Amino acid sequence: MLYYKNMETLKGKAASGGIAVAPLWHIGNDITVVASNDTPEGLKKQYFSLKSRVRAEFRRLSSLSDKEDSSMTGLFESYSIIMDDPVFEEAVLNRINRGYSIHQAILESGTELSRIFEKLSDEYMQARAADLLSVAEELLRELSGRGKIDKPDGEKGPDDDGFIIVAANLSPARLMRIDKKLIKGIVLSGGTVNDHTSILAGNMGIPCVVAAGDRIFDQKEGRIIIDGNEGEVYLEPDEETIGKFIEKKLRIEKLRSDARQRIKQDQIKSEKSPIAVMGNISDPGDTDSVLLNEADGIGLFRTEFIYLKGDDYPTEDEQFDNYSKVLKMMGDKKVIIRTCDIGYDKAARYMNLPFEQNPGMGIRGIRISLEHPEMFLTQLRALYRASVYGNLMIMFPMISSLWEIKEAKKYCEKARKSLENEGISCKKVPLGIMIETPSAAILSGEFAKECDFFSIGSNDLTQYTTGADRINEDIEKYYDPVHPAVLELIKITAENAHKNNIPVGICGELAADTSLSEFFIKAGIDELSVAPGKIIPVRLSLIS
Numbered sequence: 001m002l003y004y005k006n007m008e009t010l011k012g013k014a015a016s017g018g019i020a021v022a023p024l025w026h027i028g029n030d031i032t033v034v035a036s037n038d039t040p041e042g043l044k045k046q047y048f049s050l051k052s053r054v055r056a057e058f059r060r061l062s063s064l065s066d067k068e069d070s071s072m073t074g075l076f077e078s079y080s081i082i083m084d085d086p087v088f089e090e091a092v093l094n095r096i097n098r099g100y101s102i103h104q105a106i107l108e109s110g111t112e113l114s115r116i117f118e119k120l121s122d123e124y125m126q127a128r129a130a131d132l133l134s135v136a137e138e139l140l141r142e143l144s145g146r147g148k149i150d151k152p153d154g155e156k157g158p159d160d161d162g163f164i165i166v167a168a169n170l171s172p173a174r175l176m177r178i179d180k181k182l183i184k185g186i187v188l189s190g191g192t193v194n195d196h197t198s199i200l201a202g203n204m205g206i207p208c209v210v211a212a213g214d215r216i217f218d219q220k221e222g223r224i225i226i227d228g229n230e231g232e233v234y235l236e237p238d239e240e241t242i243g244k245f246i247e248k249k250l251r252i253e254k255l256r257s258d259a260r261q262r263i264k265q266d267q268i269k270s271e272k273s274p275i276a277v278m279g280n281i282s283d284p285g286d287t288d289s290v291l292l293n294e295a296d297g298i299g300l301f302r303t304e305f306i307y308l309k310g311d312d313y314p315t316e317d318e319q320f321d322n323y324s325k326v327l328k329m330m331g332d333k334k335v336i337i338r339t340c341d342i343g344y345d346k347a348a349r350y351m352n353l354p355f356e357q358n359p360g361m362g363i364r365g366i367r368i369s370l371e372h373p374e375m376f377l378t379q380l381r382a383l384y385r386a387s388v389y390g391n392l393m394i395m396f397p398m399i400s401s402l403w404e405i406k407e408a409k410k411y412c413e414k415a416r417k418s419l420e421n422e423g424i425s426c427k428k429v430p431l432g433i434m435i436e437t438p439s440a441a442i443l444s445g446e447f448a449k450e451c452d453f454f455s456i457g458s459n460d461l462t463q464y465t466t467g468a469d470r471i472n473e474d475i476e477k478y479y480d481p482v483h484p485a486v487l488e489l490i491k492i493t494a495e496n497a498h499k500n501n502i503p504v505g506i507c508g509e510l511a512a513d514t515s516l517s518e519f520f521i522k523a524g525i526d527e528l529s530v531a532p533g534k535i536i537p538v539r540l541s542l543i544s
């Protein structure tokens with residue numbers, strides 16, 4: 001970390017990589033309270049009309065994001081669902097009945113319910129707290145007549161060269177309304193790396209630091225620096241530091257564009273890296289960045305996020321739309337779609353899964369599908385229907401016994417046959433498994449005979465090998481992804497895969513650890529699948 005006189009360096013969390021040097025733009029919530037002395041009945045009518053205006057705005061933003069960033073389309077649809085949620089609606093209407101103003105009723109209901117979400121241990125649900133606040137904010141902005149302001153307009157409004165947004169929090173809806181070309185960076189005093197603002201910033205390629213604390217408001221105007229890779233913010237930077245960061249930014253940009261060029265050329269000359277580099281996605285909207293980063297394919301599509309978006313099981317048609325969209329976009333490149341891995345840290349309320357003392361060891365991975373055959377068959381039918389649009393491979397998560405593979409394959413056959421009987425065509429799809437349990441790694445020789453490919457889920461393989469819960473921050477030091485036992489299990493798996501002539505990949509976070517490139521090459525790993533932003537660094541570490 002650099003220290004200079006007068007300059008303040010703040011540490012937050014790195015939410016989206018890259019460096020930005022630009023004038024700051026403070027965004028407050030600029031919501032004014034509009035008093036009304038109508039009766040509760042009158043206020044309720046006003047509230048319903050307010051909702052329909054906001055719903056129309058969500059629709060507008062949804063179609064806007066359809067054109068510019070399809071990953072956010074579902075978000076604004078989900079905002080409408082949250083706004084109509086009976087629990088939220090009842091909370092607002094009850095308060096109005098008790099004599100609150102519309103403003104107070106929305107504000108208190110949004111805050112109260114989001115606090116409940118924030119306390120849940122599930123990170124996904126925690127991020128929904130931010131969504132609820134965003135919905136409340138949208139209602140309040142519309143109420144105060146400022147719903148559609150989308151340009152910096154204050155007297156300190158930064159110039160046309162762009163700015164770094166500084167705010168306590170920033171809803172994705174608000175971010176969507178600001179001219180993207182002008183946003184050089186975002187720094188928030190609050191927020192989490194998993195909320196949708198961070199995801200949106202990442203998809204838009206905007207450097208972003210969250211949870212940087214209230215001191216970000218110390219500087220009122222002028223240039224600041226943010227380093228989205230390190231999660232650092234530099235207030236009142238001197239000219240020398242500004243110069244250094246501009247230089248660093250240009251260097252990184254040049255390296256990236258050279259790398260992209262080189263990767264393209266190498267691919268043309270067929271001098272590919274010794275290991276294929278693929279991208280991980282959780283939404284069809286992420287496919288653009290996988291392609292932009294010259295990936296060899298998609299090594300992991302975490303389909304459970306489709307199940308987590310809505311209030312009910314996704315239909316076969318909805319799933320078919322999602323899968324076929326990705327397959328079409330990827331052309332003849334491999335697309336490995338993993339069947340639903342809900343459970344443990346990813347819960348869908350509508351499934352009404354029973355309480356478990358130890359959910360990490362419970363109904364998740366392939367178990368959820370085998371315990372819910374209807375759900376499994378619906379997903380498999382959608383996948384087989386989509387298979388004709390590209391190069392699909394289906395993968396089953398968290399396998400620990402041979403019978404599970406055999407059983408899962410029977411369901412595939414059943415789904416395929418049912419389509420055939422209906423005259424719907426589908427392709428022969430390679431079927432593979434994730435190696436995420438020590439039992440699967442140890443028995444990989446036997447399992448390989450039933451599979452067309454393996455992909456090592458190092459995140460879970462680490463937790464089940466070390467016996468350390470991957471989401472418990474207090475035992476982080478026991479959760480060691482490069483534990484010798486984990487590396488040994490990777491070697492065993494690769495050896496057994498090759499003995500049986502099937503490819504083996506890694507799609508957990510370990511795949512992006514460039515210090516292990518040599519180990520991966522020596523172990524004979526065929527594919528590494530990583531977050532889209534990490535594809536180029538991983539590729540470079542393999543070919544240089």
Ligand code: PEP
Pocket residue numbers: 300302341436456457458459460461507508509
């Ligand atoms: C893994 O466990 O490494 C993996 C890729 O699956 P997930 O992180 O979705 O559990």
Ligand code: MG
Pocket residue numbers: 397436457459460
């Ligand atoms: Mg896993």
